[in-house]
Amino acid sequence: MASVDSSPSAWPCAALRDADLARRTTLRVGGQAEWLLEPATPEEFQDAWRAARERGFVPRLLGGGANLVVDDGVLPGVVIATDRMRRIFRPFPEVSGEEALNSETPRGEMVQRDPAEDPRLVCWAGATMPALLRSARELGYSGLEGIVGVPGQVGGGVAMNAGGKWGDMWDCIELVRVGNDDGSFVDIAREDADPLYRNANLGGRPVIGAVLRFDPQPKLLIQERMSEYLLHKRTVQPVTEWSAGCVFKNPDPEISDGRSAGRLVDEVGGKELSRGGAIVSPLHGNFIVNTGQATATDVFTLMEDLHDLVAQKTGIDLVFEVKRWRAQDVLTAPTS
Ligand code: EPU
Numbered sequence: 001m002a003s004v005d006s007s008p009s010a011w012p013c014a015a016l017r018d019a020d021l022a023r024r025t026t027l028r029v030g031g032q033a034e035w036l037l038e039p040a041t042p043e044e045f046q047d048a049w050r051a052a053r054e055r056g057f058v059p060r061l062l063g064g065g066a067n068l069v070v071d072d073g074v075l076p077g078v079v080i081a082t083d084r085m086r087r088i089f090r091p092f093p094e095v096s097g098e099e100a101l102n103s104e105t106p107r108g109e110m111v112q113r114d115p116a117e118d119p120r121l122v123c124w125a126g127a128t129m130p131a132l133l134r135s136a137r138e139l140g141y142s143g144l145e146g147i148v149g150v151p152g153q154v155g156g157g158v159a160m161n162a163g164g165k166w167g168d169m170w171d172c173i174e175l176v177r178v179g180n181d182d183g184s185f186v187d188i189a190r191e192d193a194d195p196l197y198r199n200a201n202l203g204g205r206p207v208i209g210a211v212l213r214f215d216p217q218p219k220l221l222i223q224e225r226m227s228e229y230l231l232h233k234r235t236v237q238p239v240t241e242w243s244a245g246c247v248f249k250n251p252d253p254e255i256s257d258g259r260s261a262g263r264l265v266d267e268v269g270g271k272e273l274s275r276g277g278a279i280v281s282p283l284h285g286n287f288i289v290n291t292g293q294a295t296a297t298d299v300f301t302l303m304e305d306l307h308d309l310v311a312q313k314t315g316i317d318l319v320f321e322v323k324r325w326r327a328q329d330v331l332t333a334p335t336s
Helices: 042-054 131-140 154-159 219-236 259-268 295-315
Strands: 014-020 032-038 060-062 068-070 073-079 120-124 173-179 187-188 208-211 242-246 278-280 288-289 323-325
Touching: 014 042, 014 295, 032 042, 032 060, 042 073, 042 173, 068 173, 068 187, 068 295, 131 219, 131 323, 259 295, 278 295
Parallel strands: 032 073, 060 073, 068 323
Antiparallel strands: 014 032, 120 208, 173 187, 173 208, 242 288, 278 288
């Protein structure tokens, strides 16, 4: 691995050394990234990606940190955070999705134009999910109400096909731009994609941006549906506490007799388990909550405990939905 110049100015975008990651995740555990790069545009992302690869690192991608457990200590290598790539805008009617995703394409407010004429939104990866839902609601764009309350950013939401019983992120996707290992971008149209349950099936490639197409509907109806779903969610999930969302994917209903991961944890007594400052939410068995002082080690251990308990008592091998960044996994790329 090539050595890295220790000055932030050695990188082609904003860069931080030994950056704290815990506050950039919704679970609030974990240590630092040796390097954290913060591109502000897709082009800067490309430059940052290439610079990391040239220095021998496979960058880890950090979106809203909503589905992620970061290890304690220093994570060697490079993390690219998409926080600053947060644009959401309406493309001009004559502009294709591909063109609209290029940052040099002119953007306008277009306050005069009826939003229903061209119900599309273009988002860069770092746009937050709540901001996207707010924009859609304000424009009378229906389609994503079902994912109200999902935290994080569009990039992560697209990559993992975030969703729940009322719908998934990919219900509205028209086009997704992803990055290849060499930093080049490729656009994938909805009809050429094969998104799966909680996995958009993009080959692990980073999502750079997306074009979404909606169904124009009265704002009031959209607002009502969002409020109803959110209210329900608040009664069954610990939405205001520090967590990484659902720990496990729901198992195949044929194997589990239709029981969700949360219900299985509940049935086998998993809600009684805790490790240090990490507990299983009394509200929902598929959430681990950081009560304030949890370490990543507490969370990793509790995740394994839950997995093993369900396996022992039911024979079901639950699959982790949350991503785990372990400090020992050093990701290196060949340098040319
Ligand atoms: N249940 C229990 N005990 C529990 C938790 C749930 O008995 O501790 C029962 C519930 O009573 C219900 C069933 O299990 O009958 C399913 O629970 P819920 O309706 O809460 O849905 P879920 O399948 O656990 C899924 C998604 C959530 C999404 C919700 C709502 C997965 C793994 N989970 O949860 O997504 O918010 O539906 O749409 O797909 C996430 O992906 O991070 C996530 C939280």
